[in-house]
Amino acid sequence: MMAFITLILTIGLYMLLGFAALIIAFVIALLCALGYHAQKNKVKQTQPSKRVCPMCGSPKVRFKHVVNGTTSTGGVATVSSNRLASGDTKIHRRNIAYCEDCGYSFDFTTQDDLNAQYNKLNTNEGCAILVAIILGVILITIWFYSH
Helix, strand or coil: CHHHHHHHHHHHHHHHHCHHHHHHHHHHHHHHHHHHHHHHHHHHHCCCCCCCCCCCCCCCEEEEEEEEEEEEEEEEEEECCEEEEEEEEEEEEEEEEEECCCCCEEECCCHHHHHHHHHHHHHHHHHHHHHHHHHHHHHHHHHHHHC
């Protein structure tokens, strides 16, 4: 959805600023795709946390999932004195480990966390590539028709 909004805004910028705005948007989309690809490779190389205390090396570690906060989005619309509410609340969770021997608390990462992060970055990379392709096609079309 964000990719298409960006595309529409880019076309609007082209109407206002011309060919340079499309080139800038194309370069930004390519840079975003490269950034997502680099982050995706970093996540791919990351290993899940070991289930031992990093301070004392004890295997006596308890794990719990803690709510770290929430993010809400939404809005209210009024249609003929009827209120329509829509929105979404995202709960942010953190994985915490507690060592029973030394009392040290630390974050840990599971394979599911890494997989979710990788899938999100993969989707974002795909959207950035799609926007870059669409902008590239628009640039090539405008270039050939203007010369």
